[in-house]
Amino acid sequence: MVKAVVMHAPGGPDVLKWEDVVVGDPGPGEARVRNTAVGLNFLDTAFRSGAIPLAKLPAILGWEAAGVVEAVGARVTAVSPGTRVAYHTPNGCYAEERLINADELIPLPAGITEDQGAAGILKGMTAQYLLRHSYKVKAGDTVLVHAAAGGVGLFLCQWAKHLGATVIGTVGSDDKAALATANGCDHAVVYTRDDFLPVVQDVTGGAGCDAVYECVGTQTIAQSWQCVRPQGTLASFGQASGPITPAQLAQQPTDRYFIRTTLQAYNATRDALLHNAQDFFAVVESGAVKVHVGQTFALKDAGKAHAALVGRQTTGSTVLRP
Numbered sequence: 214m215v216k217a218v219v220m221h222a223p224g225g226p227d228v229l230k231w232e233d234v235v236v237g238d239p240g241p242g243e244a245r246v247r248n249t250a251v252g253l254n255f256l257d258t259a260f261r262s263g264a265i266p267l268a269k270l271p272a273i274l275g276w277e278a279a280g281v282v283e284a285v286g287a288r289v290t291a292v293s294p295g296t297r298v299a300y301h302t303p304n305g306c307y308a309e310e311r312l313i314n315a316d317e318l319i320p321l322p323a324g325i326t327e328d329q330g331a332a333g334i335l336k337g338m339t340a341q342y343l344l345r346h347s348y349k350v351k352a353g354d355t356v357l358v359h360a361a362a363g364g365v366g367l368f369l370c371q372w373a374k375h376l377g378a379t380v381i382g383t384v385g386s387d388d389k390a391a392l393a394t395a396n397g398c399d400h401a402v403v404y405t406r407d408d409f410l411p412v413v414q415d416v417t418g419g420a421g422c423d424a425v426y427e428c429v430g431t432q433t434i435a436q437s438w439q440c441v442r443p444q445g446t447l448a449s450f451g452q453a454s455g456p457i458t459p460a461q462l463a464q465q466p467t468d469r470y471f472i473r474t475t476l477q478a479y480n481a482t483r484d485a486l487l488h489n490a491q492d493f494f495a496v497v498e499s500g501a502v503k504v505h506v507g508q509t510f511a512l513k514d515a516g517k518a519h520a521a522l523v524g525r526q527t528t529g530s531t532v533l534r535p
């Protein structure tokens with residue numbers, strides 16, 4: 214028996230309960246992992262609230278974690294007992310221990326801690342695919358990053374800056390503006406108070422950004438369209454304020470690219486997963502990108518962490534401790 218955060222029905226943060234669960238022995242191709250750090254993601258709050266329905270209840274949430282392999286089943290070659298790993302996977306991470314397909318596990322290099330793995334393997338690799346694939350950022354570009362002091366946001370700001378871009382970021386408070394500025398954001402806009410379009414026009418001399426990384430959704434998309442230069446790219450990867458409506462999608466200027474993406478698509482094969490993870494580990498180990506853990510909670514207090522995240526109280530990544 215181990216403990217896990219279980220939800221039996223969608224609802225507020227108090228539906229997350231600390232309960233006993235049984236974890237069996239790993240079957241063929243599986244590993245049993247003892248999680249030592251669990252990452253919190255905005256996506257988790259959508260599954261918890263029911264905004265995204267779960268296929269089955271009761272359920273254990275959580276898409277990102279790190280820990281140590283305790284046992285492996287038959288035909289597992291990717292890891293062995295004792296291997297330190299990080300992983301991202303659809304749900305099941307809010308647990309002291311769990312079974313998982315071993316091919317989803319990424320061995321951690323000696324220079325990466327388990328906290329860094331849990332805080333960054335999903336959010337850092339999201340920044341990786343957005344900057345490397347959705348729109349390939351190059352030196353001299355100007356990019357707009359929404360929620361720039363958040364989990365993905367701080368990775369995007371630092372990494373885009375490292376690639377030679379000028380970074381404009383939106384944030385919900387002056388404290389968040391200071392944090393984003395300390396992490397690669399050249400121009401932070403408190404968008405709950407000030408419009409960001411005039412700042413983009415000013416910084417780019419009216420040309421617009423090469424790429425807009427859009428994760429806020431319905432509250433920002435109208436201005437975001439106007440922030441993209443002709444033949445630039447708007448990469449939509451989240452909707453923290455609510456989904457973009459069909460009418461808002463129809464406002465897309467006809468001379469700008471729109472791409473809507475998820476990490477799972479970019480890490481669909483084991484080769485891609487390991488390659489992209491290595492890219493992330495390399496920028497962390499070089500010091501170019503720091504993993505900013507803004508706050509930690511006990512895993513059993515996952516509900517409190519959810520309340521803080523939807524209440525816009527968190528900065529950077531949040532680690533839940535089993």
Ligand SMILES: NC(=O)c1ccc[n+]([C@@H]2O[C@H](COP(=O)([O-])OP(=O)(O)OC[C@H]3O[C@@H](n4cnc5c(N)ncnc54)[C@H](OP(=O)(O)O)[C@@H]3O)[C@@H](O)[C@H]2O)c1
Nearest residue numbers: 254255363364365384385428450451452453454475476525
């Ligand atoms: N497509 C993918 O593969 C992928 C992967 C990972 C994450 N994501 C998306 O990326 C975004 C960031 O994820 P994260 O886990 O790193 O979260 P996060 O950025 O740490 O937290 C979400 C942030 O969104 C901002 N926000 C704006 N409007 C909000 C509202 N109405 N309610 C709550 N927050 C609001 C808040 O920052 P301010 O106060 O500064 O506005 C808040 O801190 C999310 O939209 C998430 O779904 C997508």
